[in-house]
Amino acid sequence: MRVTLHGVRGSTPAPGAAFVRTGGHTSCVSVTVRGETAPGLVLDAGTGLANLTALLGGAPYRGDLVLSHLHWDHVQGLPFFRSGDVDGADVRLWLPAQSVAAPDVPGSAATLLRRAMSPPHFPIGPEGLAGRWRFGARDAGWFEAGGARVRLADIAHKGGRTFGIRVEADGVSLAYLPDHDAAADDGAAADLADGVDVLLHDAQFTDGERYWATAYGHATAGDAIALAVQARVGRLVLIHHAPTRPDDEADELASKHAAAAPLPVVVGRENDVLEL
Numbered sequence: 178m179r180v181t182l183h184g185v186r187g188s189t190p191a192p193g194a195a196f197v198r199t200g201g202h203t204s205c206v207s208v209t210v211r212g213e214t215a216p217g218l219v220l221d222a223g224t225g226l227a228n229l230t231a232l233l234g235g236a237p238y239r240g241d242l243v244l245s246h247l248h249w250d251h252v253q254g255l256p257f258f259r260s261g262d263v264d265g266a267d268v269r270l271w272l273p274a275q276s277v278a279a280p281d282v283p284g285s286a287a288t289l290l291r292r293a294m295s296p297p298h299f300p301i302g303p304e305g306l307a308g309r310w311r312f313g314a315r316d317a318g319w320f321e322a323g324g325a326r327v328r329l330a331d332i333a334h335k336g337g338r339t340f341g342i343r344v345e346a347d348g349v350s351l352a353y354l355p356d357h358d359a360a361a362d363d364g365a366a367a368d369l370a371d372g373v374d375v376l377l378h379d380a381q382f383t384d385g386e387r388y389w390a391t392a393y394g395h396a397t398a399g400d401a402i403a404l405a406v407q408a409r410v411g412r413l414v415l416i417h418h419a420p421t422r423p424d425d426e427a428d429e430l431a432s433k434h435a436a437a438a439p440l441p442v443v444v445g446r447e448n449d450v451l452e453l
Contacts, residue, residue: 178325178347179209180375180451181216181232184225187355187381187395187417188250195423200447202228203250204355204417206377210324211347218323220342220353221245222270225447226254226261237265237308241322243329244272245355246339247293256299256306266308271322273329273338274314286312330369333361335394341369349453352410353377355417359400360391370408374453377445378404380415383430398430402438413438416445 184202191201203223207216215233217240219226229238238260244251255261261268270290274280278289287303290312295302303312317340319328325346332341334356341354352370357379359366370376378401382390390397396404398415405413418427427444435442 178211178344178349178351178453180351180453181207181209182225182416182445182447182449182451183207183228183232184223184254185416185418185445185447186223186250186420187379189420190224191420198424198446199418199427199444200225202447203253204245205229205254206353207232208323208325208344208346208351213324216240216323218243218325218327218344220344221251221355222254222258223250223252224254224257226258228448230258230260233260236260237263237267239267240269242268242270243322243327243342244270245342245353246273246334246337247290248336248356249293251355252290252293255294255303256301261310262307264307266310268308269311269313269322271313271315273340274316275338278314280314280316282314284312286314289314328369330365332366332369333358333363333394341366343369343373347453349374351375351377351453352408355379356394357396358391358394359396359404361394362404366404367408370404370410372409374411375414375451376401376405376408376410376412377414377416379417380430381417381419398434402434402442405440405442406438410440412441412443414443414445414451
C-alpha cells in the first residue's frame with residue numbers, strides 16, 4: 178500500500194516561507210493499492226486535494242473519496258480538484274450520515290454537501306462538477322472502496338458527526354484520525370487503530386495548549402502518542418498541524434515526544450509518501 182500525504186494542516190491553509198517544509202495545504206491523503214499505478218482511494222478533500230492532480234499527471238480521477246467529516250478544511254478542495262472536475266472523472270464520494278443525509282435516501286448526501294457548496298457561498302453546487310460524481314451517506318462499519326477494506330468509526334470531535342477511518346489492503350493497515358478530541362474519547366479510537374502499521378493522527382496542539390485542544394475538540398501531540406501506545410500501532414505520523422505552527426516548531430514538537438516514545442514518531446509533511 179502506498180500512502181501519499183497531500184495536505185497536513187488543520188483549520189486553514191498556511192501559506193508562507195515559515196511553513197514550506199511541512200506544507201500549508203489542509204487535510205487530504207491518497208491510497209494506492211498493490212498492482213495499481215494510481216490512487217483509487219482518497220481520504221478527505223481539503224485544499225491538499227489539488228496536489229493529487231499533479232500525482233495523476235492531470236489524468237481524470239477514478240475512485241472513491243471518503244470524508245471524515247464536513248468541516249471546511251476537509252471539503253474546501255472539492256471544487257478545485259481539476260482531475261475530478263473533467264470529463265472522464267468517475268468519483269464516488271462518501272460522507273458521514275447525519276441530518277438530511279441518510280444511506281437509504283438517494284440524493285440526500287448531495288443535499289447536505291450543498292449547504293456549504295452552492296450560491297451564495299460558492300458559485301456552483303456538487304452537481305456542477307464535471308465528469309461522473311455520485312454522492313452517498315454512510316454509517317459506521319466496513320465497506321469496500323478503492324481496492325481496499327475501509328472501516329468507519331464514530332470518534333469524538335465537535336461540530337457534526339466525525340469518522341475515524343481504517344484502511345486495510347495488501348496485508349497492511351492504516352488508521353486516519355485527523356480530527357479527534359482525545360480527552361472525550363470513549364475507547365472507539367483505540368479500537369479502530371488497534372494494531373495498525375501506521376497511525377495518522379491529529380496533533381494540532383501542544384500539551385501546554387490543552388485548553389484550546391478541548392475548546393476546539395482536537396488532540397495534543399501527547400494525546401496522539403498515548404493513543405498509539407494504547408492501540409499498539411507500528412508507527413505514528415503527526416498531522417493536522419496548527420496553521421500558526423511553523424516548520425521549526427513542528428519539528429521540535431515531534432522530536433521532543435519521539436525521544437521518550439516507545440515507537441517511531443515523525444512529523445507528517447505535505448507530499449510525504451509512506452510505503453507500507
